[in-house]
Amino acid sequence: MANPYLDHHLALLAHLRGILVALGEAEQVPEENHALFVERFEELMSELPRDPEASLYLGQDLISQVFHRYPQIAHLVPRDLLWFFGGDCLHFMPDEEIALFQRLDERRFEAEENDEPFDWNQEKQFLALPDESGKH
Known part of the structure; x- marks a missing residue:
């Protein structure tokens, strides 16, 4: 059975992986440690669908x-991934953003x-609208 929520986050992980690979190809990081990190990242991408x-x-x-x-690429990390994984990742999110994702999850449930x-991206855009624009 397809899980659009999981698929959305797998696509974001693939995007972030692409950024990490490009960073290595641009020789912006020490190669040995970086290659191992990308390998672990790929392991996450393959294990996540099997056992979320x-x-x-x-x-x-x-x-x-x-x-x-x-x-140098922290600003490129999709915010959805911080919420999806939770735990220590939430330390990188301001309280207002956490509140937005909490409302988003409530709507999804x-x-x-x-x-x-439920369209995660559409709902996220709707919830991000200013209060006066978002009221029905």
Whole structure:
């Protein structure tokens, strides 16, 4: 069964992996350690669909390491990944952003309970609108 929520985050991980690979190809980081890090990142991408719960800790660790090892690309880390993995990753999010993602998750769970479709990106854009624009 397809899981659009998981697929969305796998696509974001693939995007971040591409950034990490490009960083290595540009010789902006020491090659040996970087290659091992990218290898662990690829391991996360292959394990996540098989066992999402067990992969959360590895994801938290790797995403947190991106901020510490590669501060020059920290601004390129998709914010959705910080929320998805949670734990230590939440330290890199301001309170307002955490509140937005909490509301987003509540809407997602509500849609799942009611067997309704849910478009993560569309809902995120809707919730990010200023209060006066977002009211129905």
